[in-house]
Amino acid sequence: MKRSPVNVLIACLLILNGLHVLASDNKTESAAGWKAGIARIVITPENSMWMAGYAMRDHPSEGTMHDLWAKAIILEDESGKRALLITTDLLGFPKAMSDRIRDRIQTKYGLSRAQINLNSSHTHSGPVLQSALFDIYPLNEEQIESVNQYSQALEEKLVNLAGEAINSIKPVQLFAQNGVSRIQVNRRTNIDYGLEQQTDLNGPNDYAVPVIKVSDTNGKLVAIVFGYACHATVLDSYTWSGDYPGFAQITLEKMHPGITAMFFQGAGADMNPIPRRTMALAEQYGGELAASVERVLNEEMRILSPQLSTAYSEVNLSLGEPPAKEDLTRMIAASSGFEKQWATRMLAELNQKKPFPATYPYPVQVWQLGDQPIVSLGGELVVEYAIELKRIFGQKLFVMGYSNDVMSYIPSARILREGGYEGAVAQIVYGLPATWKADTEINILHEVLKLADGIGISQPESKLVKY
Numbered sequence: 001m002k003r004s005p006v007n008v009l010i011a012c013l014l015i016l017n018g019l020h021v022l023a024s025d026n027k028t029e030s031a032a033g034w035k036a037g038i039a040r041i042v043i044t045p046e047n048s049m050w051m052a053g054y055a056m057r058d059h060p061s062e063g064t065m066h067d068l069w070a071k072a073i074i075l076e077d078e079s080g081k082r083a084l085l086i087t088t089d090l091l092g093f094p095k096a097m098s099d100r101i102r103d104r105i106q107t108k109y110g111l112s113r114a115q116i117n118l119n120s121s122h123t124h125s126g127p128v129l130q131s132a133l134f135d136i137y138p139l140n141e142e143q144i145e146s147v148n149q150y151s152q153a154l155e156e157k158l159v160n161l162a163g164e165a166i167n168s169i170k171p172v173q174l175f176a177q178n179g180v181s182r183i184q185v186n187r188r189t190n191i192d193y194g195l196e197q198q199t200d201l202n203g204p205n206d207y208a209v210p211v212i213k214v215s216d217t218n219g220k221l222v223a224i225v226f227g228y229a230c231h232a233t234v235l236d237s238y239t240w241s242g243d244y245p246g247f248a249q250i251t252l253e254k255m256h257p258g259i260t261a262m263f264f265q266g267a268g269a270d271m272n273p274i275p276r277r278t279m280a281l282a283e284q285y286g287g288e289l290a291a292s293v294e295r296v297l298n299e300e301m302r303i304l305s306p307q308l309s310t311a312y313s314e315v316n317l318s319l320g321e322p323p324a325k326e327d328l329t330r331m332i333a334a335s336s337g338f339e340k341q342w343a344t345r346m347l348a349e350l351n352q353k354k355p356f357p358a359t360y361p362y363p364v365q366v367w368q369l370g371d372q373p374i375v376s377l378g379g380e381l382v383v384e385y386a387i388e389l390k391r392i393f394g395q396k397l398f399v400m401g402y403s404n405d406v407m408s409y410i411p412s413a414r415i416l417r418e419g420g421y422e423g424a425v426a427q428i429v430y431g432l433p434a435t436w437k438a439d440t441e442i443n444i445l446h447e448v449l450k451l452a453d454g455i456g457i458s459q460p461e462s463k464l465v466k467y
Contacts, residue, residue: 034306035076036172036214038223038260039164041157043088044068044240045127049146052091053124054236055136055338055429060143061127065241065279066250068126070158071262072165073214073223075174075369077308083115083367084162085225087262089242090120092380092406094132095361097151102404104159109166113404114312117365117376118158119264120402123232125241129154132406135345135431136338171217175301176372178396179209181292183244183285184230184271186383188420195274206267206386209289210398211296212369221259224252226293227400229266229383234273234282244273247286252293265402269380269409270422302396304370309455314361315447318437322346322356342428356433363404364444366451372396373457375448376403377410382422384412388445392465393457408432413441442467 044067048060068089076082084105093101102116128137130151139147185195189202206229214223232243242249245263252261273285323331323346331343349356365376374397375389381401390397401410409426416423416438427435446467459465 032078032306033217034078034172034174034304035169036174036223037074037165037167037169038072038214039161039168040069040071040260041161042067043070043090043154043157045150047146049150050128050137050139050143051124051238051240052126052128052133053233056236057238058138059238061240062238063240065125065235065237065239066246068123068240068242068246069249070161071260072161073225073262074162074165074169075308076169078306081308081310082111083117083308083310084111084165085117085119085262085264086158086161087119087264088121089123089246090126090129091122091124092120092132092402093118093404094129095405095407096131097129097155098405101155101158104155105162108159109162111162112312114310114365117367117400118404119376119400120406121232121242121245121263122265122268122380122402123241123243123245125235125237125239125243127240133430135342136429172222173215173217173219174304174369175213175215176304176369176396176398177211177296177299177301179211179292179296180207181209181228181289182207183228183273183288184268185274186270187272187274188270188415188422190274192272192274204383204387205271206383206390208395209292209296210266211293211301212372213297213301221256221297223260223262224256224293224297225262225264227264227266227398228289229268229386229399229401230271230273231268232265234276234285235279236277241282244282244285244289247283248289248293251287251290255290255294264400267381267383267386267399267401269382269401270415271383302371304372307368307370309368311366311451311455312364313447313451314363315443316359317362317440317443318359319357319432320434320437322433325350339428342431345431346433360407360432362407362444364447364451365403366448366455366457368455368457372398373452374398374400375452376400377444377448378403378405379407379410380426381410382412382415384414385410385441385444389448392445392449392459392463393452394460394463410440410444411436413438416440
C-alpha cells in the first residue's frame with residue numbers, strides 16, 4: 001500500500017515523540033534514586049619514617065605488612081545534595097591539616113564542611129602527620145622534614161581522591177543495618193595483660209557493627225562502608241599496616257572481588273582489642289569483624305530512601321586552668337619522655353608570656369541518609385557517647401569518632417571525675433595546656449541535639465532529652 005507524504009511525516013513525528021517520552025522517563029528514573037562515586041588510593045609512605053601512636057618506639061619504620069589506604073565515597077540524593085566520606089588508615093587528622101583539606105575540597109568541588117567527613121581508623125601502625133602529637137616523638141630535623149613532605153603530599157592526594165570519586169558517580173541503591181562483634185574490651189575496667197585470669201568482662205561497651213551496603217541498580221555489590229568502636233592497637237611493630245581494620249577490609253574485598261570496603265572508627269577511645277600484640281591476632285580480629293559484616297549483608301537490610309541532610313558546627317569546649325610555673329618546674333625535674341617534653345614546652349611558653357587557649361573549637365557533624373542518622377564527632381571519643389546518643393536517638397544510630405579533627409581524648413563526665421589516662425593524662429600526650437572542664441559531655445550532646453533537630457532527625461517519643 002502506497003503511503004502519502006503526510007502520513008509518513010505524521011508517523012515520524014509520533015516515533016520521535018515516543019522516543020522523547022522514553023528518554024524523559026529514563027532520565028526521571030535515573031535521577032530519582034541515590035548516586036554514588038567511589039575512589040581509593042594507596043597512602044603507604046614510600047620511605048622509612050616515624051610511626052604514629054606509641055611513645056615507646058625509638059626508631060623509624062622498617063617495612064610494610066600491608067598497604068595503607070585512603071578511600072572515598074560521595075553520595076548524592078534525588079535532589080542533588082551530596083556528602084563525602086573519606087576513610088583512612090591513619091592515627092588521626094590534626095585540625096590544621098583537616099581544615100586545609102576540607103577548605104580545598106570546598107573551593108574545588110563546592111562541598112561545605114557539613115558535607116565532608118574525614119575519618120581515621122586510628123591504626124597505630126601508620127605515619128606521623130604534621131603538627132600531630134609532636135611532644136611524644138623524639139624527632140630530629142630530618143625526620144620532621146620527612147613528616148612534613150609526606151603530610152603535604154597526603155593533602156594533595158586526598159583532594160584529588162575526592163575529585164576521582166565525584167567523577168565516577170553513578171546510580172546506586174543504599175541499605176543499612178547494625179551487626180554485632182565482641183572484639184572490644186573496655187580497658188578501664190579490665191586487665192590488659194591478665195585477661196586469661198578473668199572470668200567476667202566489665203563494661204560499658206558498644207558491640208554494634210554499623211554497615212552500609214552500596215549496590216548498583218542491578219543489585220550487584222559495589223561497596224561496603226562499616227565501622228566498629230575499638231582501638232586499632234593489636235600491633236606495635238615497625239611495619240606499616242591498617243591493624244585489624246586493615247585486615248577486615250582486605251578480607252571483605254577478597255570475599256567480594258571488585259568491591260571497595262571502607263572502615264570508619266567509632267567511639268572506641270577506651271576500648272582495646274585484648275589479647276593483642278601478634279599479627280595472627282590482628283588477622284583473627286579482622287576476620288571476625290569481616291564475618292560480622294558479611295552476616296549483615298546476607299540478611300535483610302533496611303533500604304534507604306534517597307534523601308540526604310547534613311549539618312556541621314564547631315562548639316567551643318572549655319579547658320581548665322593550665323599548670324602553674326612551679327608545677328611545671330617540678331614536673332620537668334621528676335619526669336621523662338613526653339611528659340618532660342610537654343612540661344618544658346609549656347614552661348617556655350609561660351616565660352614568653354604566650355597566652356594559653358581557654359577553649360577549643362570541637363567539630364560536631366550530623367548526617368541523615370534516608371532514615372539512617374549518623375553522628376560524627378572529633379577526637380578520641382569514649383564509648384559512653386555512643387551509648388548515650390543511642391539512648392536518645394535509638395539503637396539504629398551510627399556513631400563515628402575520630403572525625404575531622406583528633407585533638408585529644410574526649411572523656412565523659414564520669415571519666416573526667418575518675419581521671420586516669422583518658423580523663424587526666426591524654427591532654428599532655430596531645431599537647432593541650434589543660435584538661436577539659438566538667439561540662440564537656442553536656443555541651444557536645446547539646447550541640448548534637450541542636451544540629452539533629454535542625455535537619456529533622458527525631459528522637460523516639462519515649463526518649464526525648466534536653467541538655
